Amino acid sequence: RLCKYAHVQPGHHVIDVGCGWGGLMQYIVANYPDAQVQGLTLSTEQFEYVNRYSDPRLKVALTAWQEFLPTDTKFDSIISIGAFEHFASFEDHAAARHRDIYKQFFDWCLTVSTPEGKIGLQTIVIQRAPNSISELRDSRYLLDKVFPGSALPSISDIQAAIIDKYEIASVRRIGLDYARTLAEWKTRLIRNQDTVITQYGQKLFDHYITYFDAARRCFETGYIDLFQTS
Numbered sequence: 001r002l003c004k005y006a007h008v009q010p011g012h013h014v015i016d017v018g019c020g021w022g023g024l025m026q027y028i029v030a031n032y033p034d035a036q037v038q039g040l041t042l043s044t045e046q047f048e049y050v051n052r053y054s055d056p057r058l059k060v061a062l063t064a065w066q067e068f069l070p071t072d073t074k075f076d077s078i079i080s081i082g083a084f085e086h087f088a089s090f091e092d093h094a095a096a097r098h099r100d101i102y103k104q105f106f107d108w109c110l111t112v113s114t115p116e117g118k119i120g121l122q123t124i125v126i127q128r129a130p131n132s133i134s135e136l137r138d139s140r141y142l143l144d145k146v147f148p149g150s151a152l153p154s155i156s157d158i159q160a161a162i163i164d165k166y167e168i169a170s171v172r173r174i175g176l177d178y179a180r181t182l183a184e185w186k187t188r189l190i191r192n193q194d195t196v197i198t199q200y201g202q203k204l205f206d207h208y209i210t211y212f213d214a215a216r217r218c219f220e221t222g223y224i225d226l227f228q229t230s
Helices: 023-031 044-051 090-094 098-112 133-146 155-161 175-191 193-200 202-220
Strands: 013-017 036-041 058-062 075-081 113-126 171-173 224-229
Touching (some): 013 023, 023 058, 036 044, 044 058, 098 113, 113 155, 175 193, 175 202, 193 202
Parallel strands (some): 036 058, 075 113
Antiparallel strands (some): 171 224
């Protein structure tokens, strides 16, 4: 879906902002003949892992998007999955700097892409203020223990950031899908409980149980959602 949202075509130059372990990059070169993909990551482990593919169609840079500018060609398609929610910190939100950061990202997208370039964006978004102690407790755990240093954007933050730059053409909300994913992760973790505790300890096992439960509840209540857009 995100490839379709970004209008990826055979022969396209695509950039994956926050490329992780390269799964999307591999999908693109496998399904779009002659496509080339540039990944960006801040993780040394991910950088080294993607480099081991030894595929000339795949390139990866260990750098933030703010520091990356293409030297030879501009990109036809931009895709970012699960990175946008980490661009602005809790402190940025508190100081009302977050929308400026999001605007800078979309300005950067214009700089690195062709005039016809499209974006496929997936990010977790916050839908409203917490309306119970349970939601407040869950969100605090996720911010402090799972995703420190980041804060979720709202849909209105994204809308404000793209003014005079991009238009939203398609939207899909899949938060309940993510809730199911979290439940499945927990089931598999419990299934392998003895192995996990032996290798990593009870404390880490308990942390992931709490993380999966807290995040699942946040998606199920609609406090947060998963947003895909072009």
